Amino acid sequence: MSLYLLLLVALVLFSLLAVVFRNMLLAAISLGVASVALTLILFALSAPWAATFELSVCAGLITVLFVSAVSMIRKEELFLKEGRARFALLPFFFLLFGIGFWFFGDRFAVALRGMPTLGEQVGVGILLWSVRSHDLLGQLCIILAGVLAIKAFFGRGRD
Amino acid sequence: MIMADLLRVNWFLVVILAFLGLYCLLVSRNLLRLLIGIEILSKGCILALVSSGVAIGKVNTAQTLAITMIVVEVVVVAVALGLIIRAYGATGSIDMWKLDKLKD
Amino acid sequence: MNQGLVPFILLPALAAVIAPFLWRKSRPAVESLSALVLGLGLIAALIGIPLAGQLGAEFRAARGSFPMPPFRGDEFSTLMLVTIFLISLASVFYSIFSVPGGEKRASYYSLILICTAGMAGVVTTGDFFTMYVFLEVVAVSSFALIAFSGDSEGIEGALKYLFLSAPASFLILLGVALLFLNTGGTSFSHLFQTAAGGGGSKAGILAALGLFACGFMVKAGLVPFHGWVPDAYQSSPAPISALLSGIVTKVAGVYALVRMSMFLHAAPGYASVTRALMFFGALSIVVGALAAMVQRDFKRLLAFSSISQVGYIVLSAGLGTPMALLGATFHLFNHATFKATLFLNGAAVERATGTRDMTQLGGLGSRMPWTTGTSVVAFLSTAGIPPLSGFWSKLIIIVALWVGGAKGYAIIALLASILTLGYFLILQRRIFFGKVVSFTEGAEEVAAGMLLPVVVLAALMVIIGLYFPFICQLLLDPAVKALL
Numbered sequence: 001m002s003l004y005l006l007l008l009v010a011l012v013l014f015s016l017l018a019v020v021f022r023n024m025l026l027a028a029i030s031l032g033v034a035s036v037a038l039t040l041i042l043f044a045l046s047a048p049w050a051a052t053f054e055l056s057v058c059a060g061l062i063t064v065l066f067v068s069a070v071s072m073i074r075k076e077e078l079f080l081k082e083g084r085a086r087f088a089l090l091p092f093f094f095l096l097f098g099i100g101f102w103f104f105g106d107r108f109a110v111a112l113r114g115m116p117t118l119g120e121q122v123g124v125g126i127l128l129w130s131v132r133s134h135d136l137l138g139q140l141c142i143i144l145a146g147v148l149a150i151k152a153f154f155g156r157g158r159d
Numbered sequence: 160m161i162m163a164d165l166l167r168v169n170w171f172l173v174v175i176l177a178f179l180g181l182y183c184l185l186v187s188r189n190l191l192r193l194l195i196g197i198e199i200l201s202k203g204c205i206l207a208l209v210s211s212g213v214a215i216g217k218v219n220t221a222q223t224l225a226i227t228m229i230v231v232e233v234v235v236v237a238v239a240l241g242l243i244i245r246a247y248g249a250t251g252s253i254d255m256w257k258l259d260k261l262k263d
Numbered sequence: 264m265n266q267g268l269v270p271f272i273l274l275p276a277l278a279a280v281i282a283p284f285l286w287r288k289s290r291p292a293v294e295s296l297s298a299l300v301l302g303l304g305l306i307a308a309l310i311g312i313p314l315a316g317q318l319g320a321e322f323r324a325a326r327g328s329f330p331m332p333p334f335r336g337d338e339f340s341t342l343m344l345v346t347i348f349l350i351s352l353a354s355v356f357y358s359i360f361s362v363p364g365g366e367k368r369a370s371y372y373s374l375i376l377i378c379t380a381g382m383a384g385v386v387t388t389g390d391f392f393t394m395y396v397f398l399e400v401v402a403v404s405s406f407a408l409i410a411f412s413g414d415s416e417g418i419e420g421a422l423k424y425l426f427l428s429a430p431a432s433f434l435i436l437l438g439v440a441l442l443f444l445n446t447g448g449t450s451f452s453h454l455f456q457t458a459a460g461g462g463g464s465k466a467g468i469l470a471a472l473g474l475f476a477c478g479f480m481v482k483a484g485l486v487p488f489h490g491w492v493p494d495a496y497q498s499s500p501a502p503i504s505a506l507l508s509g510i511v512t513k514v515a516g517v518y519a520l521v522r523m524s525m526f527l528h529a530a531p532g533y534a535s536v537t538r539a540l541m542f543f544g545a546l547s548i549v550v551g552a553l554a555a556m557v558q559r560d561f562k563r564l565l566a567f568s569s570i571s572q573v574g575y576i577v578l579s580a581g582l583g584t585p586m587a588l589l590g591a592t593f594h595l596f597n598h599a600t601f602k603a604t605l606f607l608n609g610a611a612v613e614r615a616t617g618t619r620d621m622t623q624l625g626g627l628g629s630r631m632p633w634t635t636g637t638s639v640v641a642f643l644s645t646a647g648i649p650p651l652s653g654f655w656s657k658l659i660i661i662v663a664l665w666v667g668g669a670k671g672y673a674i675i676a677l678l679a680s681i682l683t684l685g686y687f688l689i690l691q692r693r694i695f696f697g698k699v700v701s702f703t704e705g706a707e708e709v710a711a712g713m714l715l716p717v718v719v720l721a722a723l724m725v726i727i728g729l730y731f732p733f734i735c736q737l738l739l740d741p742a743v744k745a746l747l
Contacts, residue, residue, distance in 0.1 A: 008172050015176060015199050019183045024191050031195055038202055042225075045169075047209050047218055050225040054205065057229050062198065062236055069191065069240045073247055090185070094178040101174050102167070131220075134388055135227045138396030141276055141384065145377045145400050146234035148279070149407035152370040153241045177437070184430060193426055200433040207440035215447055224392055224449070228436065231399045238403050239425055242410060246422060249415040 004044050010037040024073075028066035035059035169210035176203030190243045190253040194236065201232045270307075275300055275383065279376035294359045297372045301355060301379065305348035311341055339525075342592065343386040343518055346599045350509040351379045353716035354502040357607050360713045371411060375506065378404035382514040390450040391475070392439050395432060398482070398515055402428050405511055409499040420491075420498030427491040431481035438474035441467055455526055472536045475523060483516020485577060486547040489570050496566035501610025504562060508569045509603035513595055517573060521580040521591060528583040541581035545672050547574030552679045556686050560619045561609050565602065568645065571683070572598045575676060579660040584667045590659035597644070597656045597724070604641040604720045608634050611713060621694060628695040633714050635695045637721040642691055644724045646684035652727035 014034035021027040035058040042051035176199055183196030205225050212221020247253050278300040282293050355375055381400030388394055402424075410421035439449050445467040446457040457468065481488040492512070496504050520540060527533045551571025558564040576598070579591040611634050612627065613619050628635045644653035657680055664673035 005168075008168070011202070012172065012175055012179070015179055015202070018195050018199070019179060019187075019192070024189070027192065027195060031198060034199075034202065038206065041206070042209055045209055045213050045218075047213070047222050047225070050205070050209055050222045050229075053226050053229045057233050058198075058202075061233055065237060065240055066191070066194075069244060072244060073191075073253060090182060094182070097178070098171070098174060102171055132223050132227070132393075134384075134390065134393045135223070135396055137273075138384060138393060138400060139227055139230050141377060141380055141400045142231055142234050142396065142403060144276065144279060145374070145381065145403040145407075146238050148283075148370045148373050148377060149238045149403055150241050151283070152374060152407045152411055153245050155370060173437075173440075177433075180433070181430065184426065190422070197426075197429045197433075200430065204433060204436040204440065207437060208443065211440050211444035215444060217443075217447065220448075221443070224439075224443070227392075227396060231396055235399060235403060235429065238406055239429075242406060242418065242421055242425065245410065245413075246415070246418045249413075249418055 004041070007037050007041045007044065010034070011041065024070045025067065028063055028070060031066070032059050032063035035063070166210060166214040169206060169213075173203045173207040173210070176200070176206065188255050190246065190255055193255065194239055194243070197239070198232075198236065201228070204228060273380075274304060275376040275380040279373040279380065282373040282376065283370065293372050294355075297355050297376055298352065298359065300376065301348050301352040304379070304383075305345060305352060308341055308344035308348055311344075339521075339592065340386045342596065343514065344383060346596050347379060347382045347386070347510050347514060350506060350599050350603050351375060353603050353607065353720060354506045354509075356716045357502045357505070357610070357713055370407070374404045374408050374411075378408065378506070378511070382510060385514050386518055389452065391435070391442065391454075392449040394519065395435050395439065398435070399432060401511060401515055402432070405507065408503045408506070409495055411503065412500050416498040417500070420495040424491045424495045427481055427488070431478040431488075434474045434478035434481075438471045438478065441471035441474065445471065451522075451526065469533060469536065472523065472527070472533060473539075476520065476536055476540060479516045479519045479523075480543060480577075481516070482512065483520065483573055483577070484512050484570055485516070485543050485573060486550045486570065487543075489547070489550075492570055493563045493566040496569070496606075497560060497562045501606060501613070504565075504610075505603040505606035508565065508606055509599040512569070512573065513576075513599060517576055517580075517595060520577055521588070521595075524580045524583050525588070537581045537583060539581075541578050541669065541672060544574045544576070544578030544581055545675050547571060548578065548676060548679045549574075552683050552686075555683075559622055561612075561621050562606070562619055564621070565605050565609065568683070569598070569602055571679065572601075572645065575657070575660055578672060578676065579663060582664060582667045582669055582672075584663055586659060587663035587667055590656055590663050593652075594656035594660060597652045597727075600720045600723055601641045601645045601653065604637055604717045604724075605645075607713070607717050608638045608641070621690070624694045633718065637714075637717040639691060639695065640721040640724055641717075642687045644728070646687045647680050648684070650725075650728045650731075652724045652731075655728060655731050 011034055014030050014037060018027045018030040018034060021030060035054060039051045039055040039059060042048075042054055180196045180198075180200035180203060183199060184193055187193045187196060205228060208225050208228065209218070209221050212218045212224075243253060278296055282296065355372065358371070358375075378401055381397045381404060384397030384400065385394055388397065406421045406425055409424060410417040442454060443449050446453040454468070477488075484492040496508055499507060524537055524540065527537055548571050551567045551569070551574060555564050555567035555571065558567060572594070576591045576594050579587045579594070609619070612624070612631070615631060615634075616624060616627075618624065640651065644651040647654045647657040649655075657676075661673050661676050661680075664670070664676060
């Protein structure tokens with residue numbers, strides 16, 4: 001159990017670091033580490049498929065994309081000072097909300113104690129292909145849209 | 160003690176991540192950091208989906224949702240990065256405060 | 264197996280894939296292909312209304328049963344499909360004739376096609392999560408289309424849209440997660456069942472709905488979440504502004520809000536969400552109308568006017584009575600036609616005169632008769648003058664508000680309408696019928712091909728207005744039956 005809590009803390013910590021680091025390269029890597037923490041959390045929650053996707057895509061692909069974007073940008077531009085002074089009070093409100101949520105958050109979820117868990121027999125693969133096939137179509141569409149968008153941004157200009 | 164409240168702990172994390180992401184979006188000046196904020200929000204969503212699934216016993220459905228969501232997110236991030244690079248190419252800067260040409 | 268309305272998604276997507284390959288061979292082929300596909304879709308959607316009616320009736324009949332069957336599309340979906348394909352077709356038509364030859368890169372038509380496919384996906388699905396996926400498809404293609412011209416204005420508009428749309432998607436996803444937690448699923452059926460049957464925690468479902476409402480309000484461009492709208496509309500290329508204003512914001516945001524209203528009125532106890540919707544709708548009407556009056560750039564004017572009109576739709580949908588829903592649906596379709604016409608004409612004016620600044624335009628009527636004619640029709644219809652279509656939809660909305668007990672909102676809607684009317688009349692007189700000024704001296708009417716879509720749309724406005732009772736019976740009653 002304590003390991004799980006440690007992972008949760010790691011997730012929040014590295015996400016916080018990603019927000020705070022001035023050096024964008026370190027921020028990107030920090031985000032990647034946070035993704036790894038999330039992967040382990042997902043494994044612990046017995047969601048191996050989601051964990052694998054999270055690892056390969058978020059921790060891997062997105063970090064690579066970020067780092068390559070960072071490498072394309074001049075060094076001076078990467079070290080901007082953030083305008084945090086205006087929002088200094090915000091974390092305080094968040095803290096209040098967080099405390100409130102911890103104590104009163106139960107109302108938002110159905111009472112779980114008496115509920116019979118409807119264990120799922122169906123595997124992820126079958127679920128994805130038959131029950132949620134519309135989502136698959138959506139995934140195809142968005143990949144197509146993404147490819148077209150990148151093509152529109154960096155295409156070879158006037159034909 | 161905490162085991163019985165796994166759901167609550169997980170969702171508490173979701174709330175923390177949500178606020179962290181929103182804070183990042185509000186205060187950031189650097190376009191890339193805005194994207195990091197969006198990414199953090201997405202992590203919160205993934206955790207929310209999977210922990211809800213675990214709590215009600217439908218882990219596999221939650222996993223399919225999470226997988227689709229991750230795929231969608233990576234495409235959005237890739238296109239956003241492309242847009243940021245274009246912005247850098249067009250204006251030489253990734254400073255958000257410099258993007259104010261459209262006010263009449 | 265009955266696939267419902269899925270083919271509407273597949274066809275444009277397929278065409279989007281083929282288009283880049285065809286581009287190398289022959290440019291006109293791509294243009295014809297796009298127009299053909301969209302035209303086919305439009306006709307199919309019109310014909311498909313009875314079929315969809317059948318599907319919708321099945322869904323509604325099974326309301327009491329447990330578990331509910333999945334939602335496969337109904338008349339409201341088909342009406343949205345008609346709107347989507349119509350406006351996309353107009354936009355593509357305009358694009359074909361507005362740029363002679365090959366300045367447009369291959370991906371332009373593909374992007375419009377995939378955007379249409381995405382929108383078709385949003386309106387034909389019965390699951391909130393699938394809606395999120397297709398909303399992202401629309402969003403991604405919109406980013407690319409807004410920034411398409413490559414100038415820094417377009418990129419800025421796209422970035423602003425991105426950084427508001429992403430948190431909105433996040434809010435919707437959180438709502439989905441909460442919904443999943445409380446009802447065990449993410450589809451309409453699950454929400455309906457649990458809300459009506461009292462299964463999950465009420466606070467939880469209310470929170471999920473609240474999150475949905477906020478997310479969709481951002482996507483619809485409602486006040487106070489409208490920040491991205493003027494910049495995005497102003498900076499995108501003209502046919503894209505028409506597309507954005509005409510359908511993207513509607514499909515992305517308004518459609519979902521109307522659907523939510525539909526469910527919430529059948530399941531009592533969630534009135535706070537619909538009341539909030541009404542409030543923000545009314546707020547948008549007022550803010551949009553007032554802000555529109557101080558603009559100089561006509562694209563920004565049209566953007567704020569759109570915000571105001573969307574406010575009407577959401578206000579009416581929030582009320583939820585049959586008449587109110589009828590008004591909302593009708594206005595949704597009408598506004599798509601108005602704004603598409605106005606944006607396309609605006610682009611024509613910009614091409615002909617070289618400026619978007621309204622203080623510098625005057626006396627266009629003598630130089631560009633067709634553009635003037637169709638613009639006047641669209642302006643009058645937006646403002647609600649009989650016997651045009653806009654008059655009927657606004658009338659229904661205001662009467663529904665009055666009769667439904669929201670008298671205060673009815674008065675606000677009426678006053679805003681009069682305000683808009685006055686302002687548009689003054690504007691029109693000066694731009695189209697005033698003295699000819701230097702900018703408009705050399706203006707020439709634009710090519711016939713570019714005029715075709717706006718003429719068709721303007722004709723629609725007139726015909727629908729004149730034959731309103733007939734239209735009501737044919738298209739709108741089925742749509743409203745679906746909404747109940």
